[in-house]
Amino acid sequence: MTTPPLTIHSWPQAILHLDADAFFASCEQAIHPELKGRPVITGKERGIVAAASYEAKAKGVKRGMRLFEVKKVCPDAVIMPSDYETYSLFSVRMFEILRRFSPDVEEYSIDEAFVDLTGLRRSFHGPYGMIAEQMQTAVETELGITVSVGVSLSKVLAKIGSKHNKPHGLTLIPGRDIHIFLCRLPVEKLWGIGPNTAAFLRKFRIDTALEFAKKDERFIQEHLSKPYHEIWHELNGRSVYPVVTEAKGSYQSISKTRTFTPPSNDKTFIYAQLARNLENACLKARRYNLGATRLMVFLRTQEFRDYGVEIKVSRPTSYPLDLFEPLQRGFDQLFDPRSSYRQTGVVLAGLMPMASVQYTLFDDSTKIEKMSKVYKAVDRLSEKFGKYTVHHAASLPTKLQARHEGDRGDVPERMTELLRGENRRQRLGVPLLHIKV
DNA sequence: TCTGGGGTCCTAGGACCC
């Protein structure tokens, strides 16, 4: 087997990584100044901590912690639902600010960016550290949130830098200082090395990032796969991961999952959860004009065991009506009335642009066109009144159950309301509609 | 982290073809 050659820059790169501090919580504090200095937590809608402000972290609140525990360690915490739409607006503005400094900005996640600073010292009349500081200050003053920044020769090293000093840190890792940052860093803290690989490396007495970086290439090639070889280069200051500037335009897969408590073995209820997953996944696929050729269905039992099946679809589609039959088939295969389930999930895969889909001789094109019209109307209603305003009768039992449990259902998006100057479903009193299949 | 939700990429191995 031949390993494909790695592209390594012959010129030293200057890569910046920026990571917003406790992003969701910081956004809330920026919107509500009265919350500054107070422990703020988001994640109310799921019952677990999605983000915690530094005031909350200081009291021992951690990501993923359950909210009843939070109330114990931090009784004065302000707990709010995560409002992704609003955070996305902050995110968009953050990337805009960064692009004023360099066009080479990678939107790595909602709160993280990589920026290629290589060659910018001349136009800024100063060292990279100064440029980084200006970027940091611009984001902080314009958005009212703090960010941590790392600058080094590669993405992996820049990430180590941004994590080194949080919050509001600025860390430069020049080539001659790399070893200082790596010698105390456990391998599992490295970007791309998880618990599994860390355990494997420990067998070879590799415990720190420096020990990993110092291994000779022979060892890496013999024992590890491509991603780890790349990390190894990056740790040694040789940039192999490019800063990807293109905006993400498409998806390889779209998934929707739902966990419910308590676990259930009610067949109707569980199928309804899947139907709802499917509708939401299809809605997203239609928004991106994608059709799925494969449908994956899975159930997670009370004991955290996953069972799944994959079903091929004859023609790429993003219409639930096309997929309910395969969904039902998959579900019947998986469902065991003796088990209790805590989660359902659906993945649309093998996605392709719908524009390129050709009908075959056997497709009923009139029916397909009718379906297309129906879903266009559904999508318009969803956009106007909120997701899931209109849905298939098959997923109705999810709502009935939600009511019994006193669940609020979908949390309305506050910022969107403010921006549009209108409330959504509640105030308009939009009734539930069910499309009769 | 006794466990939420949404993604990506890589590799090995089988099927199939010449």
Next chain:
DNA sequence: TCTGGGGTCCTAGGACCC
């Protein structure tokens, strides 16, 4: 019929990330 070598495509499953 057996044998050999080599290529491509596809899929399952692992591992990791925010």
